[in-house]
Amino acid sequence: MTENLDPIGSSADLPIVLVVEDNPVERQLVGKILRNANFEVIAVDCGEVVLDTVVNYQPDIILLDALLPDIDGFDVCGHLRAHPKGVYIPIIMLTGLDDVSSINRAYEVGATDFFTKPINHSLLVHRIKYLLRARLIMDQLRMSKQSLASAQQVAKLGHWELHVEKGRFQVSEEMHRLYRLDGAYEESDTAVLMERCHPDDRQHLQDSLIASIRDLREARVEHRIVFDDGTERYLEVHTTVMQDEGDGSTHILGISIDVTDRKESEREILRLAYCDRLTGLPNRSLLESLLEQAIPRSHLNGGAVAILGIDLDLFNRVNNSMGHSAGDAVLQQLTERLNTLVNCADVGLYLERLSMSIESNLDDIATDMVSRLAADTFIIAMTGADRNSGEVERFAERVKASFQQPFLYRGQELFVTASIGIAYSESGSSTAESLLQKADLALHEAKMQGRNEIRAYSGDLVAKVSTHLSIQSDLRKALQNGEFQLFYQPKISTRDASVKGFEALIRWVHPVKGLVPPNQFITVAEDTGQIVEIGQWVIETACRQNKQWLDEGLVNVRVAVNVSARQFKEGNLIEVIESALASTGLKEENLELEMTEGVLMSDPSTGDTLSELRSKGIAVSLDDFGTGYSSLSYITRFPIDTIKIDRCFVQDITIDSEKAAIVSAVSNLSHGLNFNVVAEGVETETELDVIRQLRCDEVQGYYYCRPMAAQDISEWLRSRSAVTSLKSAK
Known part of the structure; x- marks a missing residue:
């Protein structure tokens, strides 16, 4: 039986005490005392309803008689503790048993406290208040722990x-x-x-x-x-x-x-900051971090840091002719090759160390590193190198030799060469920036020596760079000051020795340095873009001079001017030529454009530009044939009139030599394609005789005439005309 089962909420602010007592007198007495002490009381007289009462009324504390008529009070306590609603409710066992075994049993089944009968009611009230305060504190602590545990689990x-x-x-x-x-x-x-x-x-x-x-x-x-x-x-x-x-x-x-998720995010950020996206190699920032630590350590151990700067030769031709996906494939395959040659750690180890701290020590991870600095520029850093052993130079030869194997793209073999520059750290105080700069100078020197070369840094390269900068500065004033001149060299027919045309060759007469050779300033002008303005001047000047010769009746031939890749890339070459022809009055059939194979390959739109110019009557000549791709099947795609065989195949040529076989093959194939053939660099009568036998159409070289100024060419033409007239008179 349950007494005073008022709905919870009628005295919602009062603590609820559940009294479980089978003695009605004791139950009524305890209930009255507790109500007088401002407790809400619920009383039951048997054990079987206790659990339901707890579930329905959620008392704050329970007074449980140990001896009940139906169920043992100790068992009731055990059942309460086994139920989620009864786990944390304070339970005071009321018992007339004061032996130690009963007390132990009470605590074993989960009682919070015990009270022996007869009950001291005053003491009981204080005991209840104490346990309720303790429960409140324990509940707060438990909730705090649960909140903390939940927060910890989430975090x-x-x-x-x-x-x-x-x-x-x-x-x-x-x-x-x-x-x-x-x-x-x-x-x-x-x-x-x-x-x-x-x-x-x-x-x-x-x-x-x-x-x-x-x-x-x-x-x-x-x-x-x-x-x-x-x-x-x-x-x-x-x-x-x-x-x-x-x-x-x-x-x-x-x-x-x-912090795994955070570390993964940090690693990705570091990868973007320190790695090249295409190849996955360390970039300049990570390379410099390694070098700044490796240089002093290497010198402390008696060695040095060696840098190999690797730059692919004419790599833009791959991109321009086959697309950037082909170029990317070459770079990725090259990365695999270099990683095979170099004993370097996985870049992930560097990122792992940097994720701990950006200023982490890196030089204990690996000895060497492969890095990509720019589009087609790679760096190999070799720590602890001995600059006197020749080991680095031999390794550079191995790297160079690796390019003999073709790169593959969609089943097609691509052959690319590389120039390599070598530099060593001078002391433990050398900086990464200075070391990379030296490697770049050596690399530039390898390029200047004809590409596919290996060059080591030396002090005189600084002087060359200084000269380069000086030329660059002086070039800006040369055109304004009228320091450029055009020299002309005739092209002579092998059949009748008549003049078939002229090639215009630029000369720079510096007011202080005197005559500056073209090979010292043309490359600088191309690098800086000044070649565009200079090239426009050359076209206008050559057209004007040829028109003058025509007007004077000295000759009616084409004048050939050299054009660079940079002029094509400007996109206004057609307008420049049309303007020069219009301003000088020269006809299109009296102008010829000369260019190297590299220029043809430099830009996909070059062929379209040449086709339009050729349709106007302007001739097109391929210069220095044999020193580049040398593919007749390839150049048939371009509108070409003349093939000029490079002087290296003409010098000291004999009729039974390999050079003669090459010239003969080029001449026969060119004639089969309706190309005119010009042999450059003819200096002796023997060379002329062989070239004539090999069916070249024209020759150009010192045998007939050195390049001369326009006025001297005019005199030369008049002299030839006079000689011809005398021969005719006889």
Whole structure:
């Protein structure tokens, strides 16, 4: 039977006491006393309804008689503790039994306290109030712990505590989940933190924790943990020292945070900051970080850091002729080759170290590194190198030799060469920037020597660069000051020795340096873009001079001007030529454009531009044939009139030589394609005789005439005309 079962809420502010007592007198007496003490009372007289009453009315405390008529009070207490609604309710056992075994049994089944009969009602009221206050505190503490546990679980954060004096070590539930700890552990064994620690990080973690405990100071350390299935997680551990104000004991409090997701994000950010996207290689920033640490270490150990700068020769031809996807494929395959040749660590190890700290020590990870600095420029850094052993130079030869193997793109073989520059750090104080600059100078020198070469840095390269800069500066004033002149060299027919045309050759007469050879300033002008303005002047001047010769009746031939890739890329070459012809009055059939194979290959639109110019009557000549791609099948795609065989195949030629075989083949194939053939560099009568036998149409060289100024060419033409007239008169 249940008494006073008023709905909860009628006295919602009063604590509810459930009284379980089969003695009606005692039940009524206790109920009256508790109501007078401002408690809401619910009373039952048997054990079987207790659990339902607790579920329905949720009392704040229970007074439970040990001896009930239907069910033993101890069993009722056990059932309550087994039910979620009864786990935390304070239960006071009321019993007339005061033996030790009954008391022990009461606590064993979960009683909070016990009271012996006869009941001291005054004391009982105080006992209830005390237990209710204790329950309130415990409930708050439990909720706080649950909130903390939930927050820790969401944040993947576990905590642990070490009592330094007692050696007691405790960990939270989330720590168990983070570390996947199984079973129990010794409370004095801090090694539980090391159980899952990655072997490479264990010593660092242990040293940090020992120092924190020994010095009673805060610490922060990151480390990896490894699970049985091989997976890894990243943890960030924070420790702090606390002094108990009560007993003065020292406690080390630790927090372990799962930062794996953050580390992955950081690693991706670092990858973007320090790695090349296409090849995955370290970029300049990561390379310089390694060099700044490797240079002093290498010199401390008696060595140096060697840098190999690698630049692909004429790589833009691959991109322009086959597309950037082909170029990307070459770069990726080259990356694989270089990584095979060089003993370098995976870039992930560098990112791992940098994720710990941007100022991390890197030079213990690996000895060498392959890096991509620019589109087709790679760097190999070799630490601990001996500059006197020749080892670096031999390695450079191996790198160069690796380019003999073709690169593959969609089943097609692509052959690319590379120029290599070598530089060594001079001392432990050398900077990464200066070392890379020296390698770049050596690389530039290799390019200037004809490409596919290896050059080492030397002091005189600085002088060359200084000269380069001086020429660059002087070029800006040369055109305004009228320092350029055009020389002309005739092209002579092999059949009748008549003049078939002229090639206009630019000369620079510097007011201080005198005559500056074209090979010293043309490349500079192309690099700086000044070749566009200079080229326009050359076209106008050559057209004007040829028109003058025509007007004077000296000759009616084409004048050939050289055009560069930069002029085509400007996009206005047609307009420049049309303007020059219009302003000078020269006809289109009296103008010829000369260009190298490299110019033809430099831009996909070059062919279209040439086709339009040729349709207007302007001739097109391919210069220096045999020194580039030398593919007649390829150049048939372009509107070409003349093939000029390079002087290297003409010099000292004899009729039975390999040179003669090459010239003969080019001549026969060119005639089959209706190309005119000009042999350059003819200087002797023997060379002329062989060239004539090999059916070249025209020759150009010192045998007939050196390049001369326009006025001298005019005199030369008049002289030839006079000689011809005398021969005719005879």
